[in-house]
Amino acid sequence: MSSVSRLQTVRAVCAKDLRIEQRSKVLTSQIVPFALVMLVLFAFALDGDVILERTAPGLVWLAMLFSSMIIVQRSFVVEIADGALDALRVAGADMSGVFWGKWFALIVQLVVLEAVLIVGAIVMYGIDLQISGLVLLVTSSISATCGLSAVSTIYAGLASGVRGRESLLPLLVLPVASPVLIGATRAAEAAFGAGGTVVSEGWPWLGLLSVFAVVFSFGGSLAFGPLIDD
Amino acid sequence: MTLDSPSTVSTTSRRGTATAATRVLGALTIVMIGWLGVFGLLLSPADRDQGDAVRIMYVHVPSVWLAYLAFIVTALASAVHLFGKSHSLQADRVAGASAEIGVVFMAVTLVTGMLWGRITWGVYWQWDARLTTTALLFISYIGYLAVRGLEGSRSQRARRSAIVGLLAVLEVPLVHWSVKLWRSLHQEATVLGTDLDVSLDGLMLFSLFVGVVAFTLLFLWLLLHRSRVLMMIDLSAETGLDAALAQRRAEGGVTP
Structure with a gap:
């Protein structure tokens, strides 16, 4: 029985991950610029204001998904570099607490990335965002991020410490995350009013995103311990 | 001790992987597949609208049945490994073998489906819920x-893959739900429609039944x-080094 409660573990792991990010500034100095470059490259590839305005929600979430792979990889590289995950296990830390801590830290970083990408799309792709659309966009993005963070944390935990994890992680995460991409893109489409959609069409997607987030967050907290407990 | 039944292994390592039962099962599978060929290609009639193209169905439908059966077996065997008291490695091997077979037959399903789609819909691919879920799976x-x-x-490999095998089960309904919802909000296919539910006469239905039975036997085999x-x-990995050392010692005339 560990003397540290699960909540304390969650708080400690989350604070540690965010502190590492705050000191290394990899998110702001490398990943955010990479995501913005993707937005620019999409504009070059599609070449047209009308197409860009129509496809902006999908492009934002694709950029988000690909950039998130780098954040997730990094989140576990710092754990295995000095055997930190093993040390936590040996110290008797609650692995479910470790999962929730990493899950929450990842959410914070992904939300920052999303905010930058959405503002970037508004500026570069000429999107007109109303207040009612903004509420839908924020709610759906947070739900989608919770689900994406859960799936990424489970599979990154699995792939951590093995050779070839860089290529294995996207292969495992991206097919599973496809409901997040579909739901978040359609909700953002309604929020932006792309393709003549209205805001009310976006709310049904929140159900899908929430169920996904709940299933994989709780599934992940159960599976995380056995996955790395070897 | 990590292997579940070394006696079985020693038997199979002497005689290959066949037993009397699997030989009978293999022979039965060949007979059923031959029967499927006769029914599917010769006895069953061509479809009124699709002509002979409908015969792809006799491979396509049994393949998808076999693939889903294989993935269900993978999930069940994963659960047996993970939640069973002995954490049986035999269950893990069944899960792995079943997933390999499922992937092969899912590929057969996708290829035959695309060929059939090209003939009946005019395109190889439609983004409908069934096809998209199958591809993601x-x-x-x-x-x-x-x-x-x-x-x-x-044991590490077995535990990891058992968890991934069970998570894949969670994924199927969510992916299907999302893709179905996605397609329901978009216009329907305009080429020739995506309805595969052809009306089947008795002989066609029977040929399909023969296909499903033949492919189920093939899966078991x-x-x-x-x-x-x-x-x-697994046995070879476990005993391989000892055997190699013994062989080298024997070559050098050294008795252990």
Whole structure:
């Protein structure tokens, strides 16, 4: 029985991950610029204001998904570099607490990335965002991020410490995350009013995103311990 | 002691992976597949609208049945490994063998489906819920097989892949739901429609039934052989070094 409660573990792991990010500034100095470059490259590839305005929600979430792979990889590289995950296990830390801590830290970083990408799309792709659309966009993005963070944390935990994890992680995460991409893109489409959609069409997607987030967050907290407990 | 039944292994390593039962099963499978060929290609009639193209159905439908059956077996065997008291490695091998067979037949399903789609719809691919879910499932199980190939001990591999095998089960309804919802909000296919539910006459239905039975037998036959091969691979990995050392000693005339 560990003397540290699960909540304390969650708080400690989350604070540690965010502190590492705050000191290394990899998110702001490398990943955010990479995501913005993707937005620019999409504009070059599609070449047209009308197409860009129509496809902006999908492009934002694709950029988000690909950039998130780098954040997730990094989140576990710092754990295995000095055997930190093993040390936590040996110290008797609650692995479910470790999962929730990493899950929450990842959410914070992904939300920052999303905010930058959405503002970037508004500026570069000429999107007109109303207040009612903004509420839908924020709610759906947070739900989608919770689900994406859960799936990424489970599979990154699995792939951590093995050779070839860089290529294995996207292969495992991206097919599973496809409901997040579909739901978040359609909700953002309604929020932006792309393709003549209205805001009310976006709310049904929140159900899908929430169920996904709940299933994989709780599934992940159960599976995380056995996955790395070897 | 990590292998479940070394006596079985020693028997199979002497005689390959076949037993009397699997030989009978194999012969029965060949007979059923031959029967499917006769019914599917000769006896069953051509479709009024699709002509002879409908005969692809006799491979396509049994393949998808076999693939889903294989993935269900993978999930069940994963659960047996993970939640069983002995954490049976034999269950893990059954899960792995079944997933390999499922991936192969899911590929057959996708290829035959695309060929059939090209003839009936005019395009190889439609983004409808069934097709998209099948494609994503196919990729997910390729990921599952990649996890099985990761480094680590056998128990590590078994636990990891059992969890991924069970998570894949959670994924199926969510992916299907999302894609179905996605397609329902978009216009329907305009080429020739995507309805595959052709009306079947009695002989066509019977031929399809023969196909499903033949492919189920094929699955059982492949599963038995493949899980025995996996057992022999495990045994070989476990005893390979000892055997090689003994062989070198014998060559050098050294008695252990």
